[in-house]
Amino acid sequence: MAPIGFASHDHNSCIADAVKSVDAACAASGLQFTPVRKRVFEILLEEHRALGAYEVLDRLRSEGLGSQPPVAYRALDFLTKHGFVHKIERLNAFIACAHPTEKHTPAFLICRKCSAVAEAETDIAQGRLAGIAADTGFAIERAILEAEGLCPNCRPSDEKA
């Protein structure tokens, strides 16, 4: 799966499609995709960048959907727990998943200049770390892979090869 995030795309339909597919996934699993949760997911989709919990909360507050931190954190916890949103540990921030209904292990490319974040895919189970883990008897359950650098838009053009 190619990363999104550094290329333009049909953003309106991107948002609508993502909301619709998560809506369906929740219905299928008996999860409640409540107004606050849906709105938080939309807020994250609108930017395709990682937002801090308090940035999300500010938006919710301005829309009358909640004013205290737990409101934002609960919605983000729900979305993260079910894989619709990912937390970027490096930034203490959250981003909507690029393909929220597929089972996957996300990896991220984070631009240190413009803060754009692209989600890509890894397979931690076949890298060098997996071999070391197997050798030492460590059982990997999940992995975080976050690469920091310069996105194509922020790189000086003479460096682009």
Place this chain on the structure above:
Amino acid sequence: MAPIGFASHDHNSCIADAVKSVDAACAASGLQFTPVRKRVFEILLEEHRALGAYEVLDRLRSEGLGSQPPVAYRALDFLTKHGFVHKIERLNAFIACAHPTEKHTPAFLICRKCSAVAEAETDIAQGRLAGIAADTGFAIERAILEAEGLCPNCRPSDEKA
């Protein structure tokens, strides 16, 4: 390089050796390995687990080496910046590097039960993510790889293969 952290070893000499080699590296690079910085490095070495900045600060305080957060954060920043210590983003905590004078890209195996952390090595430059980055024109400068799971000591023995 094999990970350390899940196996016993000669801890006294491990600490002494690490301090000595960092001391030499600092001297060679014109860096000041001051008492606070050295003590923070030792504190982290003593445990071979990730300590929060405020845990480090508590120890400094009890030894009369500093009582305010910036003291701990500055020492940790120095040590991290020069690669003698790594930050575990997942835990907001810091751990002494397992081989502080070699240039390397660290990866971590974090036990969710006992919080032990083992440092291993990756080569992000040859994984799947590197290919995607190259394709999209993203220039990776550094990468964080943190795997979470159960260490050999915390795994039920009947699961160990």
Place this chain on the structure above:
DNA sequence: TGATATATGTCATAGTATAACATATCAACC
């Protein structure tokens, strides 16, 4: 409808990190 689980509203507090500025120490040069 009533019982149970799940979600929200709100207040309070814990945990992590940095800005800003004064003082002290170090390093290098005259």
Place this chain on the structure above:
DNA sequence: GGTTGATATGTTATACTATGACATATATCA
């Protein structure tokens, strides 16, 4: 040795991130 600029430390204050606790409301299902 004293001057000077850079680096490090001490200290106060504050900003940012996250969760505990408990009351109320809403949804789910027998």
